[in-house]
Amino acid sequence: MRNLRIASAARVDIQRTLEWSERQFGRQARLRYQALIEAALHDVQKDPERPGSLQQEALGQPDVRIWHLKYSRRTASKEYGTVSGPAHFFLYRVDNDYVMVGRLLHERMAIPSFPDEAR
Secondary structure (H helix, E strand, O other), rough: OEEEEOOOHHHHHHHHHHHHHHHHHHHHHHHHHHHHHHHHHHHHHOOOOOOOOOEEHHEEEEEEEEEEHHOOOOOOOOOOOOOOOEEEEEEEOOOOOEEEEEEEOOOOOOOOOHHHOOO
């Protein structure tokens, strides 16, 4: 398993997503989504090229991949329930020794360039 690094932009994305989730849907929903995010990070770290991950060559970013949180629902903790319709994905890249998570984005957002700090 590779080491996992999370760019500051991704940390901000995660925090904002969890705060929004709590404001809109309550504490339990935040905890469900947090468990899903944690599972997705672990899944990407364990096998960054796993089935379901998409390479972003079409966007001119051949070393960048996408992992949608919906694919981590089975591995997420069920302590707070299951997220029925996750709407976010991680933008990450794989290096020899680590996986660098650059962003957590909503599926309706355009995919930006990978953050420079995470290259």
